[in-house]
Amino acid sequence: MPELPEVEVTRLSLVERLRGARISAVRLGKPLRWPLGCEPVSLVGRRVDDVTRRGKYLWFGLGPGAGTEAGGLLVHLGMSGSLNLAQVPGEPGPWDHFDMATDRGLLRLTDPRRFGAVVWSPSAESGVAAKLLAKLGLEPFDQRFDGAHLHAALRKRKVAVKQALLGGAIVVGAGNIYACEALFEAGIDPRTRSDRISRPRADRLASAVRAVLARAVERGGSTLRDFRDAHGAAGEFQLEARVYGRAGERCVRCDRTVRRIVQGGRATFFCPGCQRR
Numbered sequence: 001m002p003e004l005p006e007v008e009v010t011r012l013s014l015v016e017r018l019r020g021a022r023i024s025a026v027r028l029g030k031p032l033r034w035p036l037g038c039e040p041v042s043l044v045g046r047r048v049d050d051v052t053r054r055g056k057y058l059w060f061g062l063g064p065g066a067g068t069e070a071g072g073l074l075v076h077l078g079m080s081g082s083l084n085l086a087q088v089p090g091e092p093g094p095w096d097h098f099d100m101a102t103d104r105g106l107l108r109l110t111d112p113r114r115f116g117a118v119v120w121s122p123s124a125e126s127g128v129a130a131k132l133l134a135k136l137g138l139e140p141f142d143q144r145f146d147g148a149h150l151h152a153a154l155r156k157r158k159v160a161v162k163q164a165l166l167g168g169a170i171v172v173g174a175g176n177i178y179a180c181e182a183l184f185e186a187g188i189d190p191r192t193r194s195d196r197i198s199r200p201r202a203d204r205l206a207s208a209v210r211a212v213l214a215r216a217v218e219r220g221g222s223t224l225r226d227f228r229d230a231h232g233a234a235g236e237f238q239l240e241a242r243v244y245g246r247a248g249e250r251c252v253r254c255d256r257t258v259r260r261i262v263q264g265g266r267a268t269f270f271c272p273g274c275q276r277r
């Protein structure tokens, strides 16, 4: 499943090439999670102003069309989606459900499981976009996301700290791998109750979340050529994970063995030696 770093790497791979591109045609495949919400032809002639990201959503800001207001497309990659901008695209295959042809190439959403979506909205702050983005927590790279914010938000919750991170209502982007890695880096047992995390530990955890996600984006970005590389890069990050997927192996920091437990139906990996309640 594409996580925040993969989505950010996708954005970085597209933004320079698509900024200023003019849309010449739009083709829809099979229905995605939500309908497009406009006539595909109403997108033709518009220019792409910018490509931004909020959580795991990409926002393609579009200038006004013929007799129509500016707006944009909110894109989510769902469970299995990927976006690719190609100069010489092949014919759409059975998993290609959205094509946007521009004078800079063809942007294609490939999504075998079709949990992804491309949705028209009059702006990122209104309409459908506002509704979908309303409940998202702070961006991890937002200056407002710090130990004080995290500590205050954790104090209001009684769930395990890993669950609080995964929820995405405090901070976005701490998906399963990244939550496990950040808790390892901060030395916090993932089962610790949220409201028992001290302020100094919240400081460490906030820094760890930012550092782990920044590292993943950097890793993805440094090897990026197209979206296939972005997926490869995500795999590469997993190989460098220090606890995730390493059950039974010796901890990289101490002589204890990394454990795997299940929390809320998701696998959690941690070191009982250096991660404390």
Ligand SMILES: [Zn+2]
Pocket (backbone or CB within 6 Å): 251, 252, 253, 254, 255, 256, 271, 272, 273, 274, 275
């Ligand atoms: Zn350890």
